[in-house]
Amino acid sequence: MRLKLIVLVLPLLGASLLRGQQAPAPELKSGDHVAIIGSTLADRFQHSGWLETYLYSKFPDLDLSFRDLAVPADEVVTRVRPADFGTPDEWLTKVQADVIFAFFGFNESFQGKAGLPKFKADLDSFLKTTLTKNYSGKGNPRIVLFSPIANERTQDPNFPDPKANNVNIRLYAEAMAEVARDNGVPFVDLFAPSQLMFTAAAKRGQSLTINGLHLSEEGDKLLAQAIVKSFPGQRLAAKAEGNALEEEKLRAAVVDKDAQWEARYRTIDGNNVYGGRSALYHD
Secondary structure, three states, X not given: OHHHHHHHHHHHHHHHHHHHOOOOOOOOOOOOEEEEEEOHHHHHHHHHOHHHHXXXXXXXXXXXXXXXXXXXXXXXXXXXXXXXXXXHHHHHHHOOOOEEEXXXXXXXXXXXXXXXXXHHHHHHHHHHHHOOOOOXXXXXXXXXXXXXXXXXXXXOOOOOOOHHHHHHHXXXXXXXXXXXXXXXXXXXXXXXXXXXXXXXXXXXXXXXXXXXXXXXXXXXXXHHHHHHHOXXXXXXXXXXXXXXXXXHHHHHHHHHHHHXXXXXXXXXXXXXXXXXXXXXXXX
């Protein structure tokens, strides 16, 4: 009887210990192609350039490549695209993704507590499926999962109190941490750091979003600093005047590169370029 009890308990104990393990730290390797996916938060990174700038600065010898594939309103499951645009897997293959930065959870959080079971199941399926792919030709991709940021109570009284939204966002951030841990995927919490950013800014009489939801350029900069801290490695160099000038030159190059990529990835009037009208013949 005792032997049978031990046999039954050990698997349960093992599962419990696995759930209690910390998710691994995010990691970047030499020559990595990083694909950024998700909704508006991830989409807007390309316009300020801070996240890429800080990662290039922290890991100058890794020869990293970044491609932003995010589109506003994207969700884990729902990603609306024009006809013949190409599937998410096709684009991850085009950019030869070694690493995927996945920013989800905000749009889904509007479903509230009732939507959590479906969100967790969708996220779990996405991770399990994506981790089996080979977009780069070098093996399975590595995924880093990022939570949504909090909503900000801005200095502008015309914007609503975000308290109710933040209750839901916290729930979805916690769910993401759990699913990431269960799948052995690095998870970076942005909810708590963003709340600290907003609290500090409010004390200065400053807002870090343009509408309570979307970060300003300064907000992007501070969030990027928080994200980069989650990657083990050397610290960013102190910002002496010369370093600050070099940083701005690097950021300008990143923003220009991202603008060129955006024009390629989200071609204006794509229906004429690759869609239904692209094969029409005109005399």
